[in-house]
Amino acid sequence: MRNFVFQNKTKIIFGRDTEEKVGKEIKRLGKQKVLFHYGGGSIKRFGLYDKVVKHLKQEGIEFVELGGVKPNPSLRLVKEGINLCEKEKVDFILAVGGGSVIDSSKAIAAGVPYEGDVWDFYDNKAQIKEALPLGVILTLPAAGSEASDSSVITNEERKLKRGTGSPLIRPTFSILNPEITFTLPPYQTAAGITDMMAHIMERYFTQERNVDLTDHMCEAVLKTIIKNAPLVLENPEDYNARAEIMWAGTLAHNGLLDTGRLGDWGTHMIEHELSALYDLTHGAGLAIIFPAWIRYVYKAYPEKMLRFFHNVFDVEAVFDDPHYMIEEGLKRLKNFYRSIGMPVSLKDAGIKDNRFEEMAEKCTVFGPVSNFVKLEKSDVVEIYKLAAE
Amino acid sequence: MRNFVFQNKTKIIFGRDTEEKVGKEIKRLGKQKVLFHYGGGSIKRFGLYDKVVKHLKQEGIEFVELGGVKPNPSLRLVKEGINLCEKEKVDFILAVGGGSVIDSSKAIAAGVPYEGDVWDFYDNKAQIKEALPLGVILTLPAAGSEASDSSVITNEERKLKRGTGSPLIRPTFSILNPEITFTLPPYQTAAGITDMMAHIMERYFTQERNVDLTDHMCEAVLKTIIKNAPLVLENPEDYNARAEIMWAGTLAHNGLLDTGRLGDWGTHMIEHELSALYDLTHGAGLAIIFPAWIRYVYKAYPEKMLRFFHNVFDVEAVFDDPHYMIEEGLKRLKNFYRSIGMPVSLKDAGIKDNRFEEMAEKCTVFGPVSNFVKLEKSDVVEIYKLAAE
Numbered sequence: 116m117r118n119f120v121f122q123n124k125t126k127i128i129f130g131r132d133t134e135e136k137v138g139k140e141i142k143r144l145g146k147q148k149v150l151f152h153y154g155g156g157s158i159k160r161f162g163l164y165d166k167v168v169k170h171l172k173q174e175g176i177e178f179v180e181l182g183g184v185k186p187n188p189s190l191r192l193v194k195e196g197i198n199l200c201e202k203e204k205v206d207f208i209l210a211v212g213g214g215s216v217i218d219s220s221k222a223i224a225a226g227v228p229y230e231g232d233v234w235d236f237y238d239n240k241a242q243i244k245e246a247l248p249l250g251v252i253l254t255l256p257a258a259g260s261e262a263s264d265s266s267v268i269t270n271e272e273r274k275l276k277r278g279t280g281s282p283l284i285r286p287t288f289s290i291l292n293p294e295i296t297f298t299l300p301p302y303q304t305a306a307g308i309t310d311m312m313a314h315i316m317e318r319y320f321t322q323e324r325n326v327d328l329t330d331h332m333c334e335a336v337l338k339t340i341i342k343n344a345p346l347v348l349e350n351p352e353d354y355n356a357r358a359e360i361m362w363a364g365t366l367a368h369n370g371l372l373d374t375g376r377l378g379d380w381g382t383h384m385i386e387h388e389l390s391a392l393y394d395l396t397h398g399a400g401l402a403i404i405f406p407a408w409i410r411y412v413y414k415a416y417p418e419k420m421l422r423f424f425h426n427v428f429d430v431e432a433v434f435d436d437p438h439y440m441i442e443e444g445l446k447r448l449k450n451f452y453r454s455i456g457m458p459v460s461l462k463d464a465g466i467k468d469n470r471f472e473e474m475a476e477k478c479t480v481f482g483p484v485s486n487f488v489k490l491e492k493s494d495v496v497e498i499y500k501l502a503a504e
Numbered sequence: 505m506r507n508f509v510f511q512n513k514t515k516i517i518f519g520r521d522t523e524e525k526v527g528k529e530i531k532r533l534g535k536q537k538v539l540f541h542y543g544g545g546s547i548k549r550f551g552l553y554d555k556v557v558k559h560l561k562q563e564g565i566e567f568v569e570l571g572g573v574k575p576n577p578s579l580r581l582v583k584e585g586i587n588l589c590e591k592e593k594v595d596f597i598l599a600v601g602g603g604s605v606i607d608s609s610k611a612i613a614a615g616v617p618y619e620g621d622v623w624d625f626y627d628n629k630a631q632i633k634e635a636l637p638l639g640v641i642l643t644l645p646a647a648g649s650e651a652s653d654s655s656v657i658t659n660e661e662r663k664l665k666r667g668t669g670s671p672l673i674r675p676t677f678s679i680l681n682p683e684i685t686f687t688l689p690p691y692q693t694a695a696g697i698t699d700m701m702a703h704i705m706e707r708y709f710t711q712e713r714n715v716d717l718t719d720h721m722c723e724a725v726l727k728t729i730i731k732n733a734p735l736v737l738e739n740p741e742d743y744n745a746r747a748e749i750m751w752a753g754t755l756a757h758n759g760l761l762d763t764g765r766l767g768d769w770g771t772h773m774i775e776h777e778l779s780a781l782y783d784l785t786h787g788a789g790l791a792i793i794f795p796a797w798i799r800y801v802y803k804a805y806p807e808k809m810l811r812f813f814h815n816v817f818d819v820e821a822v823f824d825d826p827h828y829m830i831e832e833g834l835k836r837l838k839n840f841y842r843s844i845g846m847p848v849s850l851k852d853a854g855i856k857d858n859r860f861e862e863m864a865e866k867c868t869v870f871g872p873v874s875n876f877v878k879l880e881k882s883d884v885v886e887i888y889k890l891a892a893e
Contacts (some may be wrong), residue, residue: 116747118519123512129763130507229695280856325744328728335720342716358505362717362763371760374518374751 116325116375123369125262126288127363130398132353134166134252136319137173137209140288141250146207150200152220153211154185158254161298167211167252179203179455184212184382186397187269187390188219190234196223197233200247208249210286211306213268214258217251220353221266221284223248236279237268241480243281245447251289254362256296257307257398258315259368261289269391275477276391291365293357299412301348306398308344308360312337313401317383319410319423320487322416323376333372334426336363337448341427344455345491381485382408385495402457403464408485408503413441415488418443462504471499505714505764512758513650515677518751521554522681522745523641526598527563530639535596538567538588541609543574547643550687556641558840568592573601575786576658576665576779577608579623583833584680585612585675586622589636591833597638599675603647603697603714603786605655606640610655613638625668625676626657628870630644632670640678646696646706646787648703662727664866667782678751680754682746690737694844695787697733697749700851701726703756706772708812709798709876711805712765722761723815725752731744732874770874771797774884777863782855791846793852795834797874802830804877807834861887 128136141149158164169200171178180372181196199205200223210220226233228245235241251261260266265280277477296304319333340363345358366372385408413420417437424430424444428451433439449459458464475495483489517525530538538560547553560567570585588594589612599609615622617634623631640650649655654669685693708722729752735745755761774797775789802809806826812821813833818842824829838848847853864884872878879887 116519116744118522120515120516120517126509126511128509130505133507158573215701325747327731327754328725328748331724331728332721332755335724336717339720340715354505358714358764366717375747 117323119374121370121374122263122282123285123371125286125369126366127262127291128288129291129358131292131294133290134163134295135170137167137175137250137252137290138172141175141176141207142285143205143332145295146250147177148203148205148207148246149176150196150203150205150208150223151180151211152180152184152196152208152216152223153180153182154213154216154479155182157298158211159336163211163252163254163295167209178209179205184216184219186215187394188215188222188267190270190272190405193219193222193226193268197226200227206247208247209252211252211254213253213255214260214310216318217253217258217260217286218266218268220249220251221246221260222268222397223247225266225279225281225284232313234268234270237270243279243283244264245430246281246283250283250286251286253289253291253361254295254296255299255303256364257310259364260434261286261310262369264370264383267387274391276387279486289365291361293361293470295471296357296361297352299351301351302353302396302456304373305344305457307364308331308340308403309366309452310312310456311367312381313405315372316405316423317380318372318376318378320354320379320387322420328373329374329376336366336372337427339363341451343488348385348455352379363400377412377486379485381412381468381487381490384478384484385498388478389466392470392474395464395466398493400453402459402463403502404498406449406459409445409448410501411494412485412488412490417441417480460504461502462500471496474499506712506766508763510759510763511649511671511705512674512760514675514757514782515682516651516754517677518680518747520681522679523552523678524559524743525686526556526639526679527559527565527765530560530565530596530598531563533596533637533676535637536566537592537594537596538565539570539585539592539594539597539612540567540569541573541585541597541605541612542569542571543602543605544571546615546687547600548649550684552600552643552684554643554709555563557597567598568594573605573608575604575612576783577604579661582608582611582615582622582657586615586627587838588617588841592756595636597636598641599638600641600643602642602768603649603699606642606649606675607657609638609640610635611657612636613675614655614668614670614673616773623657623659626666630693632672635672637676638673639649640675641644641684642678642750644688644692644696645680645753647701648753649699650675650680651754651758653759656776663780665776679888680750682750684742684745686741686752688740689738691785691845693736693740694733694846695785696753698731698787698791698841698846700753700756701729702771702787703796704736704761705812706769707761707765707767709768709808710765710766711876718761718763719811720763723863725761726751726778726816728752730840737844766875767875768876770879773873774887777867778855779861784853784855784866788853791848792850792891793887795838795848797833797841798837799890800883800887801877803855806830821869849893850888850891863888
């Protein structure tokens with residue numbers, strides 16, 4: 116087990132009607148002027164927009180708005196947000212949405228007090244030293260950005276999708292009301308589930324020994340997700356199942372499941388190139404890449420994969436036939452993804468052209484990816500090939 | 505699942521040699537004058553005292569000392585600490601020890617800015633509105649006080665042991681180095697293990713339905729403790745097993761495993777009267793009371809106990825004979841306690857007199873205890889009787 120520092124200050128406000136607390140929470144922080152940042156029409160369609168406006172006004176909090184965040188949030192809109200905050204003297208950012216809105220808000224929060232170009236943080240050219248505080252009302256359990264210290268932004272001009280991180284961009288509070296997720300379409304629900312599972316698997320697949328407590332907790336959260344996923348897809352208004360999924364999505368990515376080891380993050384890096392190029396949903400991309408990644412790397416430390424498939428997917432422990440366990444496990448993982456409507460190959464996702472070299476080149480531009488085993492460009496090409504059909 | 509708010513700001517600094525960071529951490533907080541609070545001679549005997557002094561001095565941090573904290577920390581010493589802090593204009597408290605030292609430090613932290621008698625907080629007469637910040641170097645994984653918002657103090661004059669809680673007394677940082685626990689005697693190690701398990705079980709035994717994620721996480725931490733307990737007792741210098749136990753003790757009581765439900769806490773209340781009267785180690789008292797409590801209350805919601813014994817103690821799921829599962833489960837729980845050297849009855853602990861009425865009276869002075877089922881004085885008497893042999 117490695118030494119670690121764990122601290123997560125985000126105040127999680129969880130449950131029915133909790134969005135009504137947004138005005139009071141911001142007022143308690145003594146903030147005057149809010150940037151209300153959101154995506155498309157769904158928050159207006161389902162009444163959340165009006166509620167937020169009402170509760171901000173009730174507490175006498177001034178705000179300016181910036182909507183229009185899209186999946187794979189764009190650097191262009193981030194810059195627009197930074198300009199707006201400077202012009203309007205905004206001192207707090209309220210993100211109402213999923214991971215894209217939150218990540219865009221984090222970028223704006225870091226960009227406002229920074230003299231240079233905000234992309235510097237994503238291009239490894241500068242570190243975040245200061246940021247505006249931000250709060251969240253979560254509408255899509257998936258990215259875990261509501262309690263994480265990271266943000267991923269897409270530079271549309273350069274066709275690059277890059278991440279940055281700092282405790283300074285961790286939300287001050289996050290409001291999670293499972294009822295808000297009742298109206299999510301099945302595909303988005305399923306892509307979110309795949310994303311949160313991937314966040315845990317990225318942390319679980321490590322060659323670090325003696326991380327038993329963290330591994331058991333990873334398995335606990337994964338099993339809960341796998342059990343509740345079909346329930347929310349069958350009955351989108353099952354409050355308790357929606358609540359399990361929503362809380363799981365936060366715990367998957369709040370840092371707790373990192374403790375004592377380095378995560379892998381290879382699959383995320385390999386997937387990022389897919390969704391940057393094809394505008395594929397991130398979760399769907401992960402369902403395509405993860406089985407291929409496991410098949411390519413498992414021989415480096417098969418025992419960890421055997422534990423995973425046995426403890427999480429109930430594959431029988433056949434000690435003298437690990438090959439059976441891997442194959443059976445991969446079958447069950449793919450079947451699970453398929454059962455919730457995710458693609459498990461590039462072909463499933465309708466991607467037929469072969470730009471593997473180009474994607475692998477971009478993916479490894481800062482050096483090899485993955486920690487489980489280091490993957491060079493040629494390895495990444497092989498993983499894309501395994502993911503083809 | 506109930507609505508909840510979860511926030512825990514404590515910075516956990518975990519691993520080898522982390523006590524060397526104590527001076528830097530306090531300096532970063534801009535504090536000038538520290539109360540260095542500790543227990544008996546063990547921190548002097550094993551060199552930790554000298555290390556702390558060295559690292560405080562290295563950073564130019566002034567300090568005054570107050571040693572002498574005993575198990576079941578006393579109100580008298582707390583008051584001495586408060587006077588010392590006022591006299592010396594202390595602005596930060598450093599607790600170096602286990603739960604007793606930390607709880608004593610929390611009481612001092614809350615008492616310094618308070619005009620009235622600090623016991624008011626423990627006697628339900630006042631709420632903590634302000635407190636000095638405190639930091640911890642943990643020497644005994646057990647009470648979980650290093651990241652909790654609670655404190656238990658013994659009023660020796662009135663023979664009362666009472667708790668209070670507030671986010672204001674949660675430590676700012678806690679340093680956890682598993683190596684520091686190598687020298688713990690087996691009995692203290694085992695009592696600590698029993699205590700942390702009880703913290704999880706108190707949270708697990710609820711009639712709240714649909715708390716699946718939290719339940720799975722409780723089971724994850726419990727299984728890790730049960731697996732690693734014999735390892736640390738067999739080889740006290742097994743770093744990795746000590747690390748699993750130490751981190752488990754913190755997670756058992758940092759609030760995470762409460763999410764979505766009310767904990768029970770009946771066993772703690774019933775045990776407190778035992779250790780207040782007999783000066784028994786808290787962990788040993790819990791090993792005596794918990795099996796008796798389970799036997800007395802399980803019929804109110806047997807399914808939860810069946811899940812516990814099946815998922816945590818691997819009792820076979822015999823669906824048509826729950827009685828077998830309860831009996832087999834209780835046997836395994838007691839065998840586990842015995843295997844690590846804990847008593848499982850009052851007789852085992854050498855307590856032969858019968859002061860059950862008196863203890864039950866004090867235990868229920870604020871009303872019935874337990875949430876799983878409400879226990880009146882007469883119920884508590886019955887539980888003491890079940891715990892007798």
